[in-house]
Amino acid sequence: MQIISQLDMLRTTVSDLRKGGETIAIVPTMGALHDGHLTLVRAAKARADHVIATIFVNPAQFGPNEDLDAYPRQLAEDAAMLAAEGTAALWAPSVEAMYPDGFASSIHVAHIGDGLCGADRPGHFDAVATVVCKLFNQVRPDLAFFGEKDWQQLAVIRQMARDLDLTLPLADTIIGVPTVREADGLAMSSRNRYLTAKGRAAAVTLPNAMKAAIAKIEAGHPVKEALSALKAALISAGFQSVDYASLADAKSLDPLDALTGRPARLLVAARIGGTRLIDNMAAGKAQSERAQSGRA
Known part of the structure; x- marks a missing residue:
């Protein structure tokens, strides 16, 4: 090479x-x-x-x-x-x-x-x-x-x-x-090496809380309530702040108040121990569509 x-x-x-x-x-x-x-x-x-x-x-x-x-x-x-x-x-x-x-x-x-x-x-x-x-x-x-x-x-x-x-x-x-994840679900990132052992243990709350929020939204719970619970779970786990947690149209990234049948993503950025972590996951019945698998 x-x-x-x-x-x-x-x-x-x-x-x-x-x-x-x-x-x-x-x-x-x-x-x-x-x-x-x-x-x-x-x-x-x-x-x-x-x-x-x-x-x-x-x-x-x-x-x-x-x-x-x-x-x-x-x-x-x-x-x-x-x-x-x-x-x-x-x-x-x-x-x-x-x-x-x-x-x-x-x-x-x-x-x-x-x-x-x-x-x-x-x-x-x-x-x-x-x-x-x-x-x-x-x-x-x-x-x-x-x-x-x-x-x-x-x-x-x-x-x-x-x-x-x-x-x-x-x-x-x-x-x-598609995002490659550690065995516990945390998205792989070069910045993960900044995390202390305690921070790394708490960081898995991010994908877990996102999955819980998506389950609530797909079950018909209000998006605002699901996102508020997600943020609360992160802060309770030791995250210092949540920069954003948004359900958005997968293509335009416009925020959504509810699933529309079009591909959607839940996108989150949060800080723990001085490290900023980002993640996103598909949401809604359209999540298996081709647009969610990585093609424009």
């Missing part, structure tokens, strides 16, 4: 991989890889001839007082894991390579990117959309794979691809892969 840090070398590698008409899939990450990331690589390998993974801790998407400096960086270990999965190349640019001197452009995806995490982390999704657009233009993949754990991010990236006429990849070739 090639480890590439310069754009000219990346473009040469991409050209070489495409000889003979082979297809390329991209798996963008910020590193600190776990089995959730490797599941994306495996899904990409099943759909494309070659996989290019990326590792870039994007400083633009971290707000003031967030964990940019503390975010785990382990390039050698990550590269070894990717090589073991048969990844063709790892694109690991420096900040200077991604944002050269004088860089002044930004992409804003309105509406979908404005609420939920976008409201709590101003500018976050502008930075995500901008860097992912750059990655798409740098690699020009046929397919792109993202985890569904950050459902809003996935929605933002698909909207950006549609709006900017990114033909490689098209919005419908941006593939969402």
Whole structure:
């Protein structure tokens, strides 16, 4: 597996991989890889001839007082894991390579990117959309794979691809892969390593409380009451705060007061021990529909 840090070398590698008409899939990450990331690589390998993974801790998407400096960086270990999965190349640019001197452009995806995490982390999704657009233009993949754990991010990236006429990849070739969970149900995340033993034990309350809320909503209980009980369960378990808990249309992310028969998601962000955890789950009879399985 090639480890590439310069754009000219990346473009040469991409050209070489495409000889003979082979297809390329991209798996963008910020590193600190776990089995959730490797599941994306495996899904990409099943759909494309070659996989290019990326590792870039994007400083633009971290707000003031967030964990940019503390975010785990382990390039050698990550590269070894990717090589073991048969990844063709790892694109690991420096900040200077991604944002050269004088860089002044930004992409804003309105509406979908404005609420939920976008409201709590101003500018976050502008930075995500901008860097992912750059990655798409740098690699020009046929397919792109993202985890569904950050459902809003996935929605933002698909909207950006549609709006900017990114033909490689098209919005419908941006593939969402279902969230990979620990044995107790907690969604895998690089930030889980920040949790103390006590915090990790309490963190499982998040998926459990979400399942309970979904069961109540599907049984006909008022959404507001189900969400209030979810928040109360988290605070009782030791979470310091709940940034949001929202039942939303799976595509538009507009909040819902009741299930409508269209695909819906329950999305939650909450903080425990200084660590911000996010999760989402399908809700309603439409949850098994294709739109919930990761296609646009």
